[in-house]
Structures are given as C-alpha cells and as structure tokens.
Amino acid sequence: MAVSTGQIVDVLRAAGEPTRLRILALLAHEELAVLELCRILDQSQPRVSRHLKLLAEAGLVERFPDGAWVFYRIVASGEARRLVDQVLAVIDPADPVLARDAERLHSVHGEREAEAGAYFERNAARWDEIRSLYVAEEDVERAIRQAAGPGPFRRLVDLGSGTGRMLTLLGPTAQQAVGLDLSQQMLNIARSHVGRAGLDHCELRHGDIFGTRLPGESADLVVVHQVLHYLNEPAAALREAARLVEPGGRLLIIDFAPHTLEYLREQHQHRRLGFSDAEIGRWLEEAGLSAVQTQALPPARDGGLTVKIWSAERAPLQERHAA
Known part of the structure; x- marks a missing residue:
C-alpha cells in the first residue's frame, strides 16, 4: 500500500x-x-x-x-x-551507541531474571500456598476443567508448569503431557507432585516459554497458567503457545484481570498487573486463533484479585480450507 x-x-x-x-x-x-x-x-x-x-x-x-x-x-x-x-x-547493527544500549538492555534482563529466579527459589516450596492467598483454588480449577473440556486429550502442553498443578489437574485426561519451566527447583517439585499422582505419562522439561522447541500444531490442549504477568513480552509468549495448537485444538490462558495491587510487583516480581479482555483477545486473534471466550472469577474477599480464563481455538482443517 x-x-x-x-x-x-x-x-x-x-x-x-x-x-x-x-x-x-x-x-x-x-x-x-x-x-x-x-x-x-x-x-x-x-x-x-x-x-x-x-x-x-x-x-x-x-x-x-x-x-x-x-x-x-x-x-x-x-x-x-x-x-x-x-x-x-x-x-548498522554494529553502531557503537546502539551496541551500548543493547548491552545495557541485556544487563536489565539479567537483573530481572536474577530477581525473579531468587524469588522463585525462595518460594518454590510454598508456591501453591502463595497462590491460594489470591484466589479460591477449587473454583478456579473447576472452571479450568470446564474450559478445557472433557477430553480425552491426545497431547497436553503446560507452559510455565511451576509446581505442576495443571498437569495433575488435566493430566489424567491426556494420553501424553509435557510441562516446561525454567526453574529447576520448580521442576523438581512438579516431578514430585506428578509422580505422587501416578501420572507416568507426564514429562517435565527445562524449557523457555518464548522458544519451546516443540513441534508446531502438535498439541490439542495448551495451557498457560498464571505465567503471563511475570513476562517481559507476554504477547510473544502467547504467540509461541498458539503456534503449538493443532487444528481443532484449544489454548487456555489463566491470569488476572487488571488490578492495582502494586505490592505484587514490588514483593512478588509481577511485571504486569493483569490483562484486559481486549488485549488478550487481540493477541489471540493475531496469533491465528478464533472462538475467543472469557470467564471471570471474582475474588472471594474485598481487595483480592479477579482470575480470568481466556480460551481460543485453531480452526479445524476443513474450516480453514473452506475459508
């Protein structure tokens, strides 16, 4: 144009x-x-x-x-x-001023990662306890099951597995499941939880949500649970998650609605204080997914956080060909 x-x-x-x-x-x-x-x-x-x-x-x-x-x-x-x-x-990418800026940006990245890593290491053993302070877990898990559907799922991918809660929740209805996380301490806890649940078909891997190295369009259910608010580039992570969704498959995003609890950023390394429906919906559509649906679970007490569940699908092949 x-x-x-x-x-x-x-x-x-x-x-x-x-x-x-x-x-x-x-x-x-x-x-x-x-x-x-x-x-x-x-x-x-x-x-x-x-x-x-x-x-x-x-x-x-x-x-x-x-x-x-x-x-x-x-x-x-x-x-x-x-x-x-x-x-x-x-x-010129070798321009000395821009190269210096890139080095300083890399330093900012390093400090962010160190702070987040230290926080995760300090809190890994009580991660579920921390999350329970913000939301009613039984209500959220019931809503997640409903949004995911009854299954069975051929392949479940859980990005940012943390303690493995999504794998133990949805893994029983999956033939194969893989969870990725950057924290080895988290992976160790998740392996313990998955093992105690008898889910031998669930695999835990050290992996990056921005570059999973998993095959494209290879999972019929992809879950990103309470991860986006920690990330520098949530839209990029969502694009990678969407890339993994096969035709007819589904992506679930579970995170917070916009809020003003600034202490979560200061004390718990939250980079973003929630996401709007418009923002998530736009990212999902730009990533090639459709049939976007949202569900809100209000806090159990005043001053708490509203949990949002966004789901979207990749059109089945026959629909894509017809279009």
Missing part, C-alpha cells in the same frame, strides 16, 4: 533525532517501562518522557499504564509500523 509524503515526513521527523531513534531500536526488541528506558539511555525521566510523547503523537509507539508503571511498545501493525521497520532496517 502506498504511503503519502505527509506520513513519511511525520515518521522521519519523529524518528529523526538520536534519542528517539535509540528508543525505537530498543522497543523493537520488547516493550519497556519508562524507568527502564531512562536507565538504558542514561537520561532523565522528563527528557525520556518528552521523547516518548512525540513518538506516541506520531503514531509510532503505544503507551499503556500498568499500575504505577507506564510501558511503551512499537505499534503492532499498519503503515506506521512498516515505516518504522524500514527505518530500523538500514541502521
């Missing part, structure tokens, strides 16, 4: 400043919080916020508040995204 000269000028004017170009290059990797950008760019918050405001006004980045934090990301699609990609494509 042709782009008007006015659009091109607006994009070049917005991107044509060193700091704003550096911001676009960083956001091309992942969504980032304002304070993270300040640290990487080594600039004050007012200055970085001013640059972000200009980029947002030009339609090049999207701003979304999340509790007390504000995140930014490059627009997902459209002509503005295409123009940004073209601008970034001509930049």
Whole structure:
C-alpha cells in the first residue's frame, strides 16, 4: 500500500533525532517501562518522557499504564509500523551507541531474571500456598476443567508448569503431557507432585516459554497458567503457545484481570498487573486463533484479585480450507 509524503515526513521527523531513534531500536526488541528506558539511555525521566510523547503523537509507539508503571511498545501493525521497520532496517547493527544500549538492555534482563529466579527459589516450596492467598483454588480449577473440556486429550502442553498443578489437574485426561519451566527447583517439585499422582505419562522439561522447541500444531490442549504477568513480552509468549495448537485444538490462558495491587510487583516480581479482555483477545486473534471466550472469577474477599480464563481455538482443517 502506498504511503503519502505527509506520513513519511511525520515518521522521519519523529524518528529523526538520536534519542528517539535509540528508543525505537530498543522497543523493537520488547516493550519497556519508562524507568527502564531512562536507565538504558542514561537520561532523565522528563527528557525520556518528552521523547516518548512525540513518538506516541506520531503514531509510532503505544503507551499503556500498568499500575504505577507506564510501558511503551512499537505499534503492532499498519503503515506506521512498516515505516518504522524500514527505518530500523538500514541502521548498522554494529553502531557503537546502539551496541551500548543493547548491552545495557541485556544487563536489565539479567537483573530481572536474577530477581525473579531468587524469588522463585525462595518460594518454590510454598508456591501453591502463595497462590491460594489470591484466589479460591477449587473454583478456579473447576472452571479450568470446564474450559478445557472433557477430553480425552491426545497431547497436553503446560507452559510455565511451576509446581505442576495443571498437569495433575488435566493430566489424567491426556494420553501424553509435557510441562516446561525454567526453574529447576520448580521442576523438581512438579516431578514430585506428578509422580505422587501416578501420572507416568507426564514429562517435565527445562524449557523457555518464548522458544519451546516443540513441534508446531502438535498439541490439542495448551495451557498457560498464571505465567503471563511475570513476562517481559507476554504477547510473544502467547504467540509461541498458539503456534503449538493443532487444528481443532484449544489454548487456555489463566491470569488476572487488571488490578492495582502494586505490592505484587514490588514483593512478588509481577511485571504486569493483569490483562484486559481486549488485549488478550487481540493477541489471540493475531496469533491465528478464533472462538475467543472469557470467564471471570471474582475474588472471594474485598481487595483480592479477579482470575480470568481466556480460551481460543485453531480452526479445524476443513474450516480453514473452506475459508
């Protein structure tokens, strides 16, 4: 599609400043919080916020508040995204300024991972106890079973298995099941739980939700349970989860609705304070899934968290061919 000269000028004017170009290059990797950008760019918050405001006004980045934090990301699609990609494509990846920014971004990643890893290690043995503080587990598990369907499932994939609760919940109706997690301590606990449940057909693997290395369209049920709110790029994790869903299969996302309990970020390493139906629905549809449904389970007490269950399906082959 042709782009008007006015659009091109607006994009070049917005991107044509060193700091704003550096911001676009960083956001091309992942969504980032304002304070993270300040640290990487080594600039004050007012200055970085001013640059972000200009980029947002030009339609090049999207701003979304999340509790007390504000995140930014490059627009997902459209002509503005295409123009940004073209601008970034001509930049020398060996540029020393951008290389330094990339090193600082890697350092931010390392600190995030260290903090999250230490938290998981400290709390692995009582992980289920921590979760029970926020939701009524029996109600959530009943709703998850209902959303998953009666089965039997040929292959179940549980991404971010934690203590293995989804495997012990849904594994009995699966012929084969695999759970992935990055924490070896969590995997050890999950193996113990799965073993005690007699689920010999459930396999636990060390694996990354962003790159599972599992075959595409190979599972008829994929579950991502209380994982997205810890992630830097939840949309990317959801795309990988959707990639695994076979024609006629289903993806279940269980997480929190938007909330304002900032202490969960400060004390429990939650990166995102919940997700809206519109956000999850858009990501699912962009990942090629349809028939998106949602269910809300309100908290058992005032000030608690609302648990949301989102389900989506990949169209059966005959429907895809007919379309």
